[in-house]
Amino acid sequence: MSSRQWTIAVLPGDGIGPEVIRAATAVLQDCAGEYGFQVNLVEFPFGGVAIDKCGKPLPRETLDGCLKADAVLLGAVGGPKWDSQPLDRRPEAGLLGLRQALGVYANVRPIQLRTALRGLSPLRLNAETEIDFEIIRELVGDIYFGAHTTEGEGDNERASDLASYSVPEIERITRFAFARARRRARRVTSVDKANVLATSRLWRRTVTRMAEGASDLAVKHLYVDNASMQIILRPDQFDVLLTSNLFGDILSDEAAALAGSIGMIPSWSAGDGPPLVEPIHGTAPQLVGKDMANPCGAILCVSLLLREQFHLREAAEAIERGVDAVLADGMRTADIAEVGTRTVGGSQFAAEVQMQMRQAFRQRRTERAQPA
Numbered sequence: 001m002s003s004r005q006w007t008i009a010v011l012p013g014d015g016i017g018p019e020v021i022r023a024a025t026a027v028l029q030d031c032a033g034e035y036g037f038q039v040n041l042v043e044f045p046f047g048g049v050a051i052d053k054c055g056k057p058l059p060r061e062t063l064d065g066c067l068k069a070d071a072v073l074l075g076a077v078g079g080p081k082w083d084s085q086p087l088d089r090r091p092e093a094g095l096l097g098l099r100q101a102l103g104v105y106a107n108v109r110p111i112q113l114r115t116a117l118r119g120l121s122p123l124r125l126n127a128e129t130e131i132d133f134e135i136i137r138e139l140v141g142d143i144y145f146g147a148h149t150t151e152g153e154g155d156n157e158r159a160s161d162l163a164s165y166s167v168p169e170i171e172r173i174t175r176f177a178f179a180r181a182r183r184r185a186r187r188v189t190s191v192d193k194a195n196v197l198a199t200s201r202l203w204r205r206t207v208t209r210m211a212e213g214a215s216d217l218a219v220k221h222l223y224v225d226n227a228s229m230q231i232i233l234r235p236d237q238f239d240v241l242l243t244s245n246l247f248g249d250i251l252s253d254e255a256a257a258l259a260g261s262i263g264m265i266p267s268w269s270a271g272d273g274p275p276l277v278e279p280i281h282g283t284a285p286q287l288v289g290k291d292m293a294n295p296c297g298a299i300l301c302v303s304l305l306l307r308e309q310f311h312l313r314e315a316a317e318a319i320e321r322g323v324d325a326v327l328a329d330g331m332r333t334a335d336i337a338e339v340g341t342r343t344v345g346g347s348q349f350a351a352e353v354q355m356q357m358r359q360a361f362r363q364r365r366t367e368r369a370q371p372a
Contacts, residue, residue, distance in 0.1 A: 005038040006310065009069035009274070011046035011062070014091060015283025016293035017075020023295035023350035024073060027322075028302045030354055031315045034361045042069070046098070047077030047091035057094025063101055067273060071309055072102070073301065074278035079285045087148060100140050103272030105169070106176040107137040107248065109265060109280060110304075111235075111255040116327035119338055120260035123232065131258050133238040134184070136177040137248025139269055141169050142199070144245055165199045165244070170206040176270070177242040178214055187239035188219045191227045191247050203244060224251070231255050252280060261335040263294030266301040268308050275309050277301040291345035294333040296323055299353060322357040 010025065012018035025041055032039050044062040045053050053059075057077070066072045077091040087093060113121055113131035121131070146162030174190075181188045190207045192200035204221055211219035222230065224247045230237065231251065235258055243251060256262040262281045269276040279297025287293050299319060307316035330341045331352055337343040344352075 004036065005040070006070040007040040007042060007068070009062075009066045009072045010041050010043045011066075011072060011074045012043065012049075013046050013075040013077045013283070014048040014079050015076055015285045016281075016287050017047075017077070017283060019075075019288075019291070019293045019346060020279060020295045020298035021073065021075040023346065023353075024298035024302050026350065026354060027299050027319055027357070028305075030357055030361075031302070031306065031312075031318065034318075034357075034364075035312060035315045037310070037312070046074070047094055048079050048082045050094065051082055051085070051089070051091065056089065057091045058097045058101075063098065066098065066102065069274050071274050071305055072098075072276045073305070074276060075298065076279070076281065076283040079283050081285075096144055099269065099276065100145070102269075102274055102276055103140070104269035104276050105138060105140045105271040106173055106269065107135075107139040108180065108268045108270070108304075108308075109135040109137065109248070109252040109255075111135060111252070111259055111265065113259050114264070114324060114327060116324065117260035117264070117336060120336060121258055123235070123258065129236050131235045133235070133241060133255075134180060135241045135243060135248055135252045135255060136173065136180055137243050137252065138165075138169065138173040138245050139248075140245075140271075141165050142245030163197070163199050163246070165202060167202065167206055170203050171210065174207050174210050174242060177240055178210070178217060181217055181240040185239040186217050188217055189227070189238055189241050190219065190221050191224050191241055191243040191251065192221065193224050193247075194221070195223060199244070207242065227251060228254060231258070256280065261294060262297075263333065263335050264296045264300070266297050266304050268301070268304040270308070275305070277305045291347050292334050293346045294335050295346045295350045295353075296333075299323060299350065318357055318360055319353075321360065322353040325356040326352045 012021045044065045046062050047057050050057050050059050077095050082091050111133050143161050143163035146164055148161050150159045152158050192203045194200040194204040256265045265280045267280050303316040303319040306312040332341045333346055333349050
């Protein structure tokens with residue numbers, strides 16, 4: 001591919017996934033037209049819909065398409081319909097398999113309270129308090145990828161899940177987090193449970209050793225239970241949180257509440273192969289077909305993709321300004337509605353974001369056409 005033409009594997013997935021992905025790809029196409037790049041969007045079945053169509057959550061065709069793409073855009077997977085499936089055949093197993101196959105070991109979840117949504121934060125915030133940090137979650141290790149066993153029956157039934165990490169795995173995600181911190185305020189908080197877990201003791205020793213060679217960074221450690229409390233008490237103390245897979249999964253959902261809604265949070269997963277971007281919300285089966293899903297997380301995934309993978313900062317900022325302009329106008333989906341705002345469907349919200357962007361594009365073209 002040329003530097004201005006990319007193939008995106010699109011996995012709408014289950015539940016509200018197809019709805020929010022439609023909004024995201026429309027915004028992406030608008031940016032392509034304005035900033036002079038091309039995207040080839042290729043859709044593949046994934047998750048529960050793939051189980052229904054192909055008998056497995058991650059069909060070979062889907063995996064091959066993702067591996068050949070320049071990036072993967074995912075909606076959401078899972079739902080009650082497939083809850084009775086064995087663990088290795090549930091939609092979520094397809095997601096774990098995809099992450100492993102792509103080699104995306106580092107997940108970035110930006111937690112940012114946008115100005116127009118400050119009233120939705122469950123915290124009593126001072127006027128000067130800002131919530132703007134990143135959770136860097138190790139994505140292809142820990143208990144999710146260990147052996148899961150169940151044995152016995154009735155009262156004798158017993159289950160276990162194996163959590164494991166190696167030094168190279170911890171070093172790799174730590175280097176990634178340190179690099180992110182150097183682009184921000186140079187503060188890293190490593191989260192573990194080193195007072196109880198062997199994996200966490202190895203995690204802390206490894207991060208501590210690497211911090212000795214990173215004198216330009218301020219690195220500290222918190223137990224996960226304290227970290228979960230500190231996110232509520234003083235979220236502005238954080239810049240980059242470095243976490244294992246399990247702890248990052250839990251803490252990022254907690255932190256999403258600070259931003260007003262889990263529907264506002266995008267994520268970007270990076271590693272050895274094509275990156276994967278996805279909103280962190282679930283499939284929300286109760287919202288399917290009601291046009292109530294918040295498309296912001298998926299739309300902001302596009303801005304993450306353009307900035308982080310394709311280095312198109314101006315295009316990424318245009319998307320973010322479009323979202324902020326709609327929020328500032330008092331237009332909201334149901335999950336972020338408050339007194340004095342106007343509740344609209346997800347499709348209308350997305351259309352308003354596109355309208356704001358197109359107005360900005362026209363202004364941009366007018367300014368560029370004027371003589372210096």
